[in-house]
Amino acid sequence: MMSAFTQNLETQTSSNSRSGRKILTAFTALAVVGMPVAYMLLGRGPKTAVAASPPPTVSIAAPMSRTVNEWDAYVGRFAPSKSVDVRPRVSGQITSLHFTDGAIVKQGQLLFTIDKRPFEAALAEAQAGLESARSDLSLARTDVARADQLSDAAISKSEVDRRRAKMQAAVASVAAAEARVQSRSLDMEFTDVRAPIEGRVSDRRVDPGNLVMAGDGGSSTLLTTVNALDPIYFNFDASEAVFLKTKRAQQTGAESSRVEVRLQDEAEYLWSGQLDFIDTGLDPRSGTIRARAVLKNSDFFLTPGMFGNMRLANGSASTALLVPDSAVQTDQARKTVLTVGADGTVVAKPVQLGAVVDGLRIVRSGLDGNDRVIIGGILSAVPGAQVATKPGEIAPITSAPKAPVLATSGEVTFAR
Template sequence: MARPLAMLVLAASLLLAACQKEKKAPPPPPTVQVAAPLQRRIVDWDDYVGRFVSIDAVEIRPRVSGYLDRIAFRDGQQVRKGELLFVIDPRPYQAVLNQARAQTARAGATLANAEVELRRARALFEARAGSQQELTAREAAALQARADLAAAQASERSAALNVEFTRIRAPLSGRVSDRRVATGNLVTADQTVLTTLVNDNPIRFAFEASEALFLKRQRERGRMHALGDPVDIRLQDETDYRWHGKLEFVDNALDVNSGVIRGRAVLPNPNRLLTPGMFGHMRLPGSAPYTGLLLPDEVVATDQNRQTVLVIGRDGVVRLKAVETGPLVDGLRVIRSGLSPQDRVVIGGMGKAKPGAKVKTRPGRIRPREAAPAPAYQSPTPSSATIAS
């Protein structure tokens, strides 16, 4: 009886030892997904938020006072330079002009008579039949008559200008706003605003560059931008930069309060879609094209003051590499340095990969991501940054 009991105890001991040995066996290495960085030709762009402004904007004010007689345009109409916009009752000014013309005719007749008298006095003096005093008086009368005629002619021209000013014409081609005064109202010279007129083709894009971006470009290129540099612009509801123009102005100093410098581009606007006051995003080339490495943004980790990625060596061991990153391109992060095209980067199962540990790998693929559609409206803030494409 004791012998079977001993054999049972021995079998239990062997089974327990086998279970403990099985528990101590190391687990298999985890499997992670790896891929080589995506290579692409990249151009860095400097991006600016700005506003469209008209090249010329005019407040239409009368140059003479009077009662508004007629409005010769439709609100919001496109008008050409010289086209009639308003008519002020011209009758009072026409009466003044007629009076001035009569004064001119009268002064002309007085001058003609004075010249006849002068010629007669000169002839008598030369024949020793007239005095020097008489001749001098006739000469003075002729000079006064000439002066009176010049004054009358100047008054006539001024009165004619006032009559012309009763017909208010467009000083430039563009789009007129709505009428601010109805017919029959009294308008005051140089004070009453009748409407506004803007020239919106071509149109300007005004922007501001931050001091950081200004310094970056100064160091890289020795200048902020060259006048005539091409620019691309997109609107708030657009994803692509479909509007093209050129840089026309960069200010000569930064604003001491905001630390920004003003700039301006100009672009054609033949169908008048671009409207003064509208916001947009503008980009300027910030670098020459170069071959860059791209990784999904989520595989780049921030470790205190550096950014790192996990790579797999030939021996299957996970290693940590510090990298220098750039902007996003199609949802992928540009890697400027610290990585080679042959590196196998962990892009899946990152939680299983520990630096110094051995892992199994399976191939993955890095694909560009489509840009998300722009919302119907974005609340822009004046800013500038560097992007890439």
């Protein structure tokens, strides 16, 4: 029995020894594998070299040199060059209408007819009165002629004077009767209401069958309105600064009266005209002055009350440097343009800007024709940093016209 117990104990001890060796072997393997990881986590492992990133690539181009003619921009409204309210000059009943609402009418074209019968009767009465006055004058002249043939003994001098005075009164009566006939004839003429000017007629305010009244000013009946549309006016307000600039340009002999107008649905300035009126003084409340341009409108397309964007030439054509408007940056209170130096370093240059023409901004100062302006990849360019460059091109957004390029200064005033 003792030997059996001893045998079991030896067997158990041998088994424990083998398990312990297995555990020790596993720990040893983990230590061997984990040591590099620990060294790496503690920063004590082998160091690897980090490759330097290449500099960003930007597009560059020299500023474009073009001949431009700068303009000042305004917003205003079109107005008729003439506007006439058509009112009757005699009272009566409208008997007929001779136009279509909104039609183009010629000067003197018949618009309304007023009942002529009362005026025909008045004219006939005036003509009869004229004939009576002429008869009295003829009799008076005969009496004077007879008195002149008689001797002083047959007729007194006072009778001769009386007959001559009667003849002069008859002459005056004839003149008065002729004037009444002329007045009644005018009344007959006024029964035909005609267009006073050429233009577009408004709608009728009175239908046939209605009585209309003649009178002075607003007491008479309004029949319709005729607006002259060729030429047509464009009214706008100019600021004092632009007014002074225009006057300075006129003193130097530069062109400052040519205007161009663009409608709200147009991309280009298709309507041209001339500045023809500037008011006598500035409004002290707003600091603006009223001005007006006149434009041709042979097809009557332009309509009074329509809005338009106008630009006014403020000087003669000159050569200027232009860069894309997107290349201009704002640095606090100044405008800058990023350029690339000979060593590839980004340099921010302060600039003085002018008008925008075809998407390009005029640079008045700060750049020269040899500068390499960054026009692409601007967001990755930092002043003082190194960049790689590739050639770019500065081109207008729209096709350039044959005449000198027209720029707008962006100075806008609104019509009252």
